[in-house]
Amino acid sequence: MSRITLKNVTKEFVTRGGHRVTAVDNFNLEIQEGECFSFLGPSGCGKTTTLRMIAGFEDLTEGEIWLGDKPVSVKSKNLYVPPEERGLGMVFQAFAVWPHLNVFENVAFPLRVKKTPRDELRERVMTALGHTDLQGAEKAYPSDLSGGQQQRIALARxxxxxPRVMLLDEPLSNLDPKLRESMRFEIKALQKKFNFTIIFVTHDQSEAMALSDRMLVMDLGKIIQTGTPREMYQDPANKFVYGFLGLSNFLRVRVRDGRVFPAEGTIQPIPFELPQGVSDGEGLLASRPNEIGLSRTEGTGYPGRIEKRLYMTFCIEYHVNIAGQVIRVHTPHGNVLPEGCGCFVQFRNPRWYAGESEQVELERIERQVI
Incomplete structure (x- = not known):
């Protein structure tokens, strides 16, 4: 199986209230063999629906899905290959292990369905348990195991x-933060060992950035941007991608006579070179908290006031009021400024974005509850 191809894939459905929703809108994508490819986006953006169509759990409204050179869903020809015949492995968010079966039987279940010979079945199950650090636990039941061990059962199964392709639907979201981090490394190690392709669905940008060879960001059923984690973090296509990939500030500003001022402040301009073609009016100045300098030395930046100081594991986070708006600033632990003091901020790598309509945000919220 050389690749996974989606051609003009669209999925529509009608809600109980009779509202028609385009969950996936004209999706075109090619995933190469051996890639770890992540679908990233907010709840309701269509990422899980897309995964379910690849798996065969959802039919298409329009379009085609190919696994290698074999079509598995072609709506125009009413072609549909059922999930069990697609040769895919899948791990769900809720583990989906059977509580009445021990670890061995949970992992053996798909082989028993295929009527695999007994000796081969046992050899393959024990090998899978070994690769997922479950050797010695084959007689235990899921209720006797931790959440991480139950997730390993799902991976072993x-x-x-x-399989040549593994579909992972937010498989780590029910684990505690430390265990989630370790499981990321285990999934990546399994991929290198078996050289299968991974499609990983998540709303957690840190998981996607850590695991992916390539990734995409979805919004409102559409692909917004595709690329490597580095490409997308350093060169986001728009405000939505910038805000979704990492911590961000969006300072409301107003352009007047080619200079940029906070929306409610016109005394001092913010040093920033506007992109060509930007006319007077309102916009957003985007910045990362770790790309903002902070000092008490007058004249070193735009004046503000520290409202709150939070000690975090990797930095100190300051909440800084600038002309009535609060932004977050991250500094090393050694740079300690008191709450309530005046300060000056330097925007080191800001970006300019136009404002977004309220209707777009309302549609995102509506999709989360449909």
Whole structure:
């Protein structure tokens, strides 16, 4: 299986209230063999629906899905290959292990469905348990195990069939932060060992950035941007991608006579070179908290006031009031300024974005509850 291809894939459905929603809108994508490819986006953007169509759990409204050179869903020809015949492994958010079966039988289940010979079945199950650090636990039941061990059961069950493609639907979201981090490394190690393709669905940008060879960001059923994690973080396509990939500030500003001022402040301009073609009016100045300088030395930046100081594991976070708006600033632990004091901020790598309509945000919220 050389690749996964989606051609003009669209999925529409009608809500109970009779509202028609385009969950996935003209999706075109090619994922190469051996890639770890992540779908990233907010709840309701269509990422899980897309994964379910690839798996065969949802039919298409329009378009085609190919696994290698084999079509598995072609709406125009009413072609549909059922999930069990697509040769995919899948791990769900809720683990989906059977509580009445021990670890061995949970992992063996897909092989028993295929009527795999007993000796081969046992060998493959024990190999899968070894690769997921579950050796010795084959007689235990899921209720006797931790959340991380239950997730390993799901991973072992997925790899026991030797799939060429693994579909992971937010598989780590029910784990505690430390365990989530360790499981990321385990999933990546399994991919390198077996060389399968991974499609990983998540709303957690740190997971996507850590695991992915390439990734995409979805919004309102559309692909907004595709690329490597580095490409997308350093060169986001728009305000939505910038805000979704990492911590961000969006300072409301007003352009007047080619200079940029905070929306409610016109005394001092913010040093910033506007992109060509930007006319007078309102916009947003985007910045990362770790790309803002902070000092008490007058004349070193735009004046503000520290409202709050928070000690965090990797930095000190300051909430700084600038002309009535609060932004977050991250500094090293050694740079300690008291709450309530005046300060000066330097925007080191800001970006300019136009404002976004309220209707777009309302549609995002509506999709989360449909």
């Amino acid at each position: 997925a790899i026991v069939t030797n």
